[in-house]
Amino acid sequence: MAPKKIVVFGITGVQGGSVACYLLEDGKDKFDVWGVSRSKTSAKAKELEKAGVTIVEADLDDPSTYEAALKGADNVWVNANFWLYYDGTNPDEAAAHEVQQNKDVIDAAIRQGVPHITFSAVRDFGDKFPVPHADSKVTIVKYLEKLGHDHALVYAPWFWTNVLLFPRRKEGDKWVVSWPVPDNARIPGFDPEQVGAYARLVFRDPEAWSGKKIFCASDIVSPVEQAAALSEVLGVDIVPHGLTREGFDSPEFQAQLPHELVLNYKAILSIENPKPEQARSLYPEAYYFKDWVANTPERAKAFTK
Numbered sequence: 001m002a003p004k005k006i007v008v009f010g011i012t013g014v015q016g017g018s019v020a021c022y023l024l025e026d027g028k029d030k031f032d033v034w035g036v037s038r039s040k041t042s043a044k045a046k047e048l049e050k051a052g053v054t055i056v057e058a059d060l061d062d063p064s065t066y067e068a069a070l071k072g073a074d075n076v077w078v079n080a081n082f083w084l085y086y087d088g089t090n091p092d093e094a095a096a097h098e099v100q101q102n103k104d105v106i107d108a109a110i111r112q113g114v115p116h117i118t119f120s121a122v123r124d125f126g127d128k129f130p131v132p133h134a135d136s137k138v139t140i141v142k143y144l145e146k147l148g149h150d151h152a153l154v155y156a157p158w159f160w161t162n163v164l165l166f167p168r169r170k171e172g173d174k175w176v177v178s179w180p181v182p183d184n185a186r187i188p189g190f191d192p193e194q195v196g197a198y199a200r201l202v203f204r205d206p207e208a209w210s211g212k213k214i215f216c217a218s219d220i221v222s223p224v225e226q227a228a229a230l231s232e233v234l235g236v237d238i239v240p241h242g243l244t245r246e247g248f249d250s251p252e253f254q255a256q257l258p259h260e261l262v263l264n265y266k267a268i269l270s271i272e273n274p275k276p277e278q279a280r281s282l283y284p285e286a287y288y289f290k291d292w293v294a295n296t297p298e299r300a301k302a303f304t305k
């Protein structure tokens with residue numbers, strides 16, 4: 001059987017790069033991987049090309065630049081990025097931009113006869129908890145459902161790599177890290193570099209995943225638990241900064257974060273979170289938080305800078 005042609009949007013990014021990596025692992029006889037990037041000459045695009053990916057130089061804002069590449073594809077990974085358009089003040093504008101890009105890809109794929117579409121979704125927090133960067137993904141899920149075109153939904157939870165971005169300070173021998181959620185809040189998350197494992201399941205057998213959802217959270221850990229895992233693996237004393245729920249709800253604390261993130265964390269803290277069972281059974285090698293730290297040694301350097 002001929003290899004399946006898969007077109008990956010955002011291939012030089014975290015999620016798209018992971019999707020490419022897992023597909024390439026299956027071999028060229030299984031998947032013919034194509035990837036969309038604005039530049040064929042970036043280091044990442046060149047690395048992917050060397051690994052066997054056909055890079056298409058194109059812009060999500062202009063479907064005429066990528067539409068021809070979708071011809072003959074068996075499936076497409078759709079993932080535009082709200083955060084590239086959000087400046088801290090314009091959530092609706094950023095969401096509209098992201099929605100337009102995702103809709104354009106879906107429409108072009110359908111015009112080109114791509115039989116299946118795979119969307120990188122974010123959970124629906126419901127009407128009580130509006131979160132523009134999640135609601136933009138919900139808009140796309142509803143769009144796909146309305147179109148009735150065959151699709152599968154891969155839900156990305158909180159990226160553990162976010163931890164590396166949190167402010168931290170050294171107090172004596174300890175590192176005090178400002179997690180943006182209360183110390184004991186248990187948050188579902190995953191290593192975003194493993195999202196490709198779930199996407200690959202869909203690409204291997206799209207009929208089986210038609211209309212289905214995969215929740216990729218592989219562990220649920222609080223800042224206290226994350227700090228303990230980081231301390232143990234890295235051999236340095238790391239503690240969270242002592243945030244309580246009351247502290248999280250205070251205007252002083254919330255004023256320190258972009259409003260979009262306040263809405264996101266409020267929603268996560270307020271409604272039931274997906275359990276990791278589905279992700280763990282679909283991909284037993286999925287990292288627990290502690291494995292993720294242990295298997296990515298660059299964390300050590302990032303934490304002691």
Ligand SMILES: NC(=O)c1ccc[n+]([C@@H]2O[C@H](COP(=O)([O-])OP(=O)(O)OC[C@H]3O[C@@H](n4cnc5c(N)ncnc54)[C@H](OP(=O)(O)O)[C@@H]3O)[C@@H](O)[C@H]2O)c1
Binds near residue numbers: 011013058079084160
């Ligand atoms: N952070 C979290 O905790 C979290 C959790 C769940 C979901 N998410 C979602 O993850 C998504 C981001 O995914 P990611 O982290 O994989 O993104 P990323 O690493 O920032 O990569 C963005 C990709 O988009 C491509 N791109 C950007 N603008 C483009 C354009 N105009 N035309 C063509 N390609 C363009 C870039 O390619 P080139 O630069 O090569 O063109 C790059 O490959 C967001 O939508 C976010 O909501 C994040």
